[in-house]
Amino acid sequence: MxxxxxxxxxxxxxxxxxxxxxxxxxxxxxxxxxxxxGELLVGSRAIIVSYQGQWHFPTYTAFHPGTDFGLDYSFETNYRELRDVFRAANEGDWVLMPPVPYNPFESHASGDVYKPEPPSLASRHYLGTDTTSRDIxxxxxxxxxxxxxxxxxxxxxxxxxxxxxxxxxxxxxxxxxxxxxxxxxxxxxxxxxxxxxxxxxxxxxxxxxxxxxxxxxxxxxxxxxxxxxxxxxxxxxxxxxxxxxxxxxxxxxxxxxxxxxxxxxxxxxxxxxxxxxxxxxxxxxxxxxxxxxxxxxxxxxxxxxxxxxxxxxxxxxxxxxxxxxxxxxxxxxxxxxxxxxxxxxxxxxxxxxxx
Amino acid sequence: MRTATIFALASLVAGCGDFDGDVDAPAPETGDADEAAVEAYYASKPDFFSFKTAGDLPVDLVWQNGGHLPDIGSPDAVKGGSQYGSIQDFPRTLRTAGPDSNGSFRAWLLDDTSVSIAHRHPNEFEFHPGLAKEWAVSQATKTVYVRLDPAARWSDDVPITADDFLYMFYFYQSPHIIAPWYNNWYGTEFTNITKFDDHTLSITVPNAKPDMDARVLSLRPMPRHFFGTLGEDFVERYQWQVAPTTGAYTVRQKDIDKGRSIALTRNKNWWAQSKKFWRYRFNADRIVLSVIRDTPKRFEAFKRGDIDMFGLNLAEYWYEKLPDDDPDVQAGRIHKTTFYNQSPRDTWGLWINTSRPLLDNRDIRVGINHATNWQLVIEKFFRNDYSRMRTSSDGYGAFSHPTLTARRYDVQAALQAFAKAGFGQRGDDGILVDANGQRLSFTLTTSYEGLKDVLTILREEAAKAGIEYRVEVLDATAGFKKAREKKHDIYFSAFNVGLEMYPRFWETYHSVNAYDQAFLPDGSVNPERKPKTQTNNLEMLALTEMDAMIDAYRASDSAEEMRGLAHKMTALHHDHASFVPGYVQDFYRVGYWRWVRFPKEFNYKHSEGAGQLFVHWLDTAAKEATREDDGTWPASIQVFDQFRPAVTE
Known part of the structure; x- marks a missing residue:
């Protein structure tokens, strides 16, 4: 050099x-x-999942099937739903999601159909969604x-x-x-x-x-x-x-x-x-x-x-x-x-x- | 050769756009030599081209003329006005045969505008006269006899005679037009044409199919006086020439502005303009079509009133861009109409190439069927406007399978099927792997840029079932080429199917369209078979059982037997799982400015678009009024569901 x-x-x-x-x-x-x-800030995988006293960090690891957290499907866990499930069950389990809890590929519509939705704090789509309801x-x-x-x-x-x-x-x-x-x-x-x-x-x-x-x-x-x-x-x-x-x-x-x-x-x-x-x-x-x-x-x-x-x-x-x-x-x-x-x-x- | 050069130069000059004069091409010479070559061709095929006298006509023929059918169009229609429309691309040629001629613009030159011997009535499915005054079908001799209307004239005022039909076979059988499909069709699907006199002829087909009359009656003559003897230079010579037509509209040379716009002009002396079935149609005096490549731009042009009609089939346009509460709609300036039609459905779905590794395994294909979430696409993306396709041959009435439905999206069923094929374990990214570590991953190709989001949705959903779709979006030509060369894994597309009585199977499912010599004489698979390219068998489906049924189906002359075979073949195809049925659209919807008028029932049962039958007309006074001020009229948002079949599910 x-x-x-x-x-x-x-x-x-x-x-x-x-x-x-x-x-x-x-x-x-x-x-x-x-x-x-970026995966810690923007992404659909949780940063931390506390399930039955054990902590998981799914961001950079292999995918966790839903069965890992007591759900009934074998494909990748939907952590946003998991959070709601944990909250409803109220058994001390919790999920920490990234500030923007969506990945760039998934369609997530608040209504029944995929269409562009304007920016909204409530749905955490801070810049709205595109034509197939993906987070902008x-x-x-x-x-x-x-x-x-x-x-x-x-x-x-x-x-x-x-x-x-x-x-x-x-x-x-x-x-x-x-x-x-x-x-x-x-x-x-x-x-x-x-x-x-x-x-x-x-x-x-x-x-x-x-x-x-x-x-x-x-x-x-x-x-x-x-x-x-x-x-x-x-x-x-x-x-x-x-x-x-x-x-x-x-x-x-x-x-x-x-x-x-x-x-x-x-x-x-x-x-x-x-x-x-x-x-x-x-x-x-x-x-x-x-x-x-x-x-x-x-x-x-x-x-x-x-x-x-x-x-x-x-x-x-x-x-x-x-x-x-x-x-x-x-x-x-x-x-x-x-x-x-x-x-x-x-x-x-x-x-x-x-x- | 010299003529070719001159023509090339002439078109070059016209292409520059600074040549405003009327460049109506000189009529090609029709010297004795020309005539002789055509006559010689007839003479060389005496079995195909026969000449008899009127006295030779069989006497026991039952002549029909469709006179009992209702008229088409509305008696309220007025002639006049200019219709403005758009085309996505300037046509690459104005020929209607030969290379590049099978583009979407041909509908304006030929398919939708010209008159054939007779036409299916768009409501009744029976035939009404076109060029024919009457016709007779003889099932026993596999022959259709036709009496031409003596009034029929080409657009250059030359009478249409039986000679133009003889010439049609000469034309389409000629190697000079460079159209192998036509060479084959006109060479093998017809066995004889006989001229009895100038206005009487008969055409014979090889098989007495239930719809053999359709095959003959839908023929369109070719103008012998225009083309004469064909030569090597056909393709270049007629590239930008408009042949005389039997229909109401023709293109004048001065209306061709290459790359920008093209206009059709109504023939004021059209021979059929006062005939029943034709008198209320083709009303606009001019149809000006400008090239606008981009769909959003086309919509903006429509919103400005530069274009009269705009297809609103896509949910995005119907609900977002032109919603019911749009000011123009509410003020009645733009009308919105949904029309439920009935016709064979375009086959939107995933075409799986069964010759590829892994995809040759039926379990994998069944898994793919279960892993493809069309329900979600229909529900969320198409907003439930479309419905799920059941089989690959929907919309043929009794010829469609009565009970079969497509496999549903079901992650468990998909996983089970994949596990049977050895893919039982998920990898680190959730995609299934087999014992050798091979990932379950396929390329999903499409040439529909506008539908790439559909594939993205399918991809996300399929990942749940452990299969990866790699989405590939190619442009229209490249994508179709790839599929026709059988280089795709899975291809998302549709074949446009015309109005026919029964579905075709040979093109898409016969082994001769999959491989050269698919099977050895003893019926076993030929180990050295090579994929056959440039055919529509995109699934590379080669089953001896299917072949046998298709051959029987093609040879059959009993509608009953054909129905049974069609059902069996559809069931076999379903069982083979090489096609994932997508969605069908059982309506079309359109937005149009209020000066465009339609008949009371809007359109016809078997129509495939609002403008297809040319039953609309233009109200020029209304146009002026609408253009001049921002007046308000009653809003018009209509649904015509008189032809919507009762919901079966």
Whole structure:
């Protein structure tokens, strides 16, 4: 691992000083951490069940059939009903449910039919339900979690490939650079969204949902890594020509050492500036794909799918589109603020004096 | 070849949209060479195409003309006005045969608008005349004799004669139309056509089925003077050409705005416009159809009055988007009507591919039947508007099985069935596993994007019975292709079934549509059999017993025997458990602006949509009044249940 040079450290300090961006960063990080333990906040499985003096923690364990708690069915316990059963029996058993006691897949209607219901505190549907009576908050929560981690994974993969190829192009130059440039020129002209739609539509559905999400990620990365290479290539060329790199080479440092210890740390500021925008692009892309019906396979919760439902029921259930749109705006604003702060703190003009 | 290029160029220009002139295509040459090729084809099949004289007609024929049947439509109907509608997609071609022609737009060009020899009366099921003045059925010779109405004219004013029927066989048997189903149907389901004179002909079928008259009387001629000899270039040449029609509506070239809209225009000199059964129908002067892909958008267009009628079959639209207390409904501007009809029901259900591992086990299939909670879907999602399908052939009257019902959702029964197949233990996620740790998990495919929530509900419920459905939603073409290539596990879909006397079994259940050589000559399973693609046997059902019954059914000419066989086959199919019957919709409901008028009884027993029979008309004065001010009229929310069968359960 390379250590940050003093210049980069100064940049980070500056970033922390830009309050709006820094606070956004903290909020987003907190959201990410919270979403990791999301099952404790949003889900149909109880956090704690106290049954006949024994405590059970069903959230992350194997499923408990109803028979485990004295019910008469062998499928997964309905903990909301269990709570009512315990309360009625009044034998000291109790259930602690998450604050939002619904999972994103189950239909839970207060009336006889599945239809969108407006937000209600009493039924604990804090953002209402969608067209098949699924809890919108639960779907939003897990949809956002998937979108966030998806976009982070997307960013990481794109940067890994982009940096590797870009660095190699810039460092080795010559024929290798020439050939790869042409290849990238061709590759980057393939229309991204269409390609994703086409490729993803021929992926066999026998794969499970996580695998399909991974395939979608791979396909998206495949068609988006190119833009990063150019920046890296230029940056590497620039750094390679500087005296310290030449000095390192004269001392006898290996290629790997020069790239990782000397060039990369100095090129990092350019990359960091782009990161938030890559995340924004990934969230927007996956939402757009879902909106068009080519994204994550149903019934995976997703922002795009909610938006689509919302636009179809704009007149009758405005809370659907409201929730999805609000979340999207919040998410993208946070990321944009972070991006803005990073750009400002990493701005080279702050550290060079040309006058 | 050169003609083809010119046509391609012409359509390209028209496609650009800046070509406003009337581009009525030049009539194809009908030179002597053309005539000769068609005649030569007739001559090459002397058994099929016969030419006799009027004197050769059998004398003992009983001619009928359906004259006793009541008229169709309302005498109050007035002609005129423009009807506005929408289509989901612009038609890919205006041909009515060949590649891409079997799209939903063909109903406007052919199925719903054109006139065949005779038509089933939409209330009485008997035939009323179309192109025929009268006809006679001879069961003994398996022949239907037809006397054409001498007044019948194509829309370009050329008389319709027996030659157009001879030509129809030439046309549909031609390899150039690239339509194998038609080649097969017109080549094997008919054995002879005889021309007696210009307006008298007879057509013979191979089997004297109880409804053999329907097979002949529903034929529609093809205009020989328009197509002439067919060649290799048929598909491209006629891609955007509108052939002359026997019906009231035709499409003018200048009304084709590719990708945007298309309009039908009423032929003011239509030959049948004063004939009984036809005089009160096809009333609008123009029908303008715009492309609106999105259903919610289509509804908004309807709410604005840009579209006259909107189908409200989905509960969401009927109850939420256009509720009874909607201001437009309450003010009587938009009317809502539910109409209970009677016709064979579309087969909505889960089609299980029995050639897949695990699904070839009957216990698993029985379990799937019990694990699929259609009751909940009907109750909660469809709000009890639909009812549970009983068997795969509901709605055929006495031909439907009288007592069978679908298996009910029952977790215990499902678990027992799965346990019999070796899946007795639940895994960590509640899904059953067998001794080898294999999960009980199948892909549930559909091509109906709008019904994906149904599958999500089924998935959640099935998990209780320990089976996992992986939901896969494909677009319409891809989904159907997958199923027809037999690559699905379980496919959720329906076959649209037309108005017929008895159900068809061959297409969906005969082994020849499942495998190439399903069985060896001794009746045992052929170990090297390969799935047969592009057929409707989506269950890959191959049972020698079923084959034998289907063959007997197809050869039978006794309605009694066929009924018995139909019941037995339905029972066998039920026992095989390869189909999970879904739901049937025994009504249609529609919202329409008050300027659209319908007959007093609204519509007909065997109609499948409010606009299908074109018995409605437009009140242009009412339209102006409604459009001009926000007036109030009596609200109209009607239910017509005169054809609703008495509830049996």
């Amino acid at each position: 390379f250590s940050l040079n003093p210049q980069t450290r100064r940049m980070l300090r500056r970033f922390r000083a830009i309050r709006r961006g820094y606070v956004s960063f903290l909020i987003l990080s907190a959201l990410l951490i919270v979403s990791l333990i 908050l639960a779907r939003l929560f897990y949809g956002t979690r998937i979108a966030l981690f998806f976009s982070l994974a997307f960013m990481a993969s794109v940067y890994l490939i982009g940096i590797a190829v870009g660095c190699a192009m810039g460092y080795f130059g010559g024929v290798f650079d020439l050939l790869f440039q042409r290849f990238i020129e061709i590759w980057s002209n393939v229309p991204f969204l269409y390609m994703v739609i086409i490729v993803f539509s021929v992926i066999p559905s026998t794969f499970s949902v996580p695998v399909r999400i991974f395939v979608l990620l791979a396909v998206m990365v495949l068609f988006s890594w190119t833009s990063m290479t150019y920046y890296m290539r230029t940056e590497t060329y620039k750094e390679k020509a500087k005296d310290y790199t030449a000095a390192a080479r004269v001392i006898g440092a290996s290629t790997g050492r020069i790239i990782f210890r000397h060039i990369l740390p100095n090129a990092i500021s350019t990359l960091v500036t782009f990161m938030p925008f890559t995340v924004v692009a990934a969230i927007a892309a996956i939402t757009a794909l879902d909106f068009l019906g080519f994204g994550l396979p149903p019934p995976t919760p997703s922002l795009g799918e909610l938006l689509r439902q919302g636009t179809a029921t704009l007149r009758t259930a405005p809370w659907i589109v409201g929730a999805a749109f609000g979340t999207l705006v919040l998410l993208l604003t946070l990321v944009a603020f972070i991006g803005e702060a990073i750009r400002e703190s990493f701005d080279p003009k702050k550290f060079t004096v040309y006058q």
